[in-house]
Amino acid sequence: MCALIALSLSARAQDLAQQIKLGPHTFYVPKAWMHDLLVTASAPYSSSGPAHFWTKPQAGPIEAEELGITIPESGWAPWPGALPKFIRLRHAAAVRLPLPDAQTKQLLDLANFRQADIHGFVRVATGFTEPGQQPQWEDFIRKGYLNEVGDPLLIHSNNMELSFGFRLDSRVQISVKTDLGVQYGFSNTKFPEARWWGLYRRVRSFINYLQEPR
Numbered sequence: 001m002c003a004l005i006a007l008s009l010s011a012r013a014q015d016l017a018q019q020i021k022l023g024p025h026t027f028y029v030p031k032a033w034m035h036d037l038l039v040t041a042s043a044p045y046s047s048s049g050p051a052h053f054w055t056k057p058q059a060g061p062i063e064a065e066e067l068g069i070t071i072p073e074s075g076w077a078p079w080p081g082a083l084p085k086f087i088r089l090r091h092a093a094a095v096r097l098p099l100p101d102a103q104t105k106q107l108l109d110l111a112n113f114r115q116a117d118i119h120g121f122v123r124v125a126t127g128f129t130e131p132g133q134q135p136q137w138e139d140f141i142r143k144g145y146l147n148e149v150g151d152p153l154l155i156h157s158n159n160m161e162l163s164f165g166f167r168l169d170s171r172v173q174i175s176v177k178t179d180l181g182v183q184y185g186f187s188n189t190k191f192p193e194a195r196w197w198g199l200y201r202r203v204r205s206f207i208n209y210l211q212e213p214r
Helices: 002-016 102-113 193-210
Strands: 017-022 025-030 039-043 052-054 062-064 066-070 086-091 121-126 137-142 154-158 170-177 180-186
Touching (some): 102 121, 102 137, 137 193
Parallel strands (some): 017 062
Antiparallel strands (some): 017 025, 039 052, 066 086, 086 180, 121 137, 170 180
């Protein structure tokens, strides 16, 4: 009897969550989220088969290379708290080099010699600046932080405002495993610099949440 109940619960869990495998990393995405292109999984053309693109729940696990999640304004229940506009996870045999590339190393060296602001970030690069205006873009590094694979938190902050008040997204791209990278985009209006560190930690927690079997 207990075995039958356990099997029933396991089957129900599989009905509620879609397994999406990016290499050795498995994500359990609620099937209720998979509508209106809010969740996409893709695998490029390769010698083992044609390209694939999934937007709807499937009967079995999806084996992909990239998982994209667009966050609606209302958020994703039951996950609490605000998230960025989108999160994209990508698996590759070598998402990052064993050591920071030359450009990242140069930015890290700059950050080491500059003082952090009150939010813990150091501005290391700026785009075109008109007199009396903010730079079109700025790059910031979290002072003194390298994650578990040795990557810094580099924020590409976009200040450009286009027509009708539309602003380009600010972005973060960082490796969270040696073979798994994450990119996310957000609005500086919703997430000013004071919230960048908290947003990054929330994104990491959200990724961990998606990897919990359900």
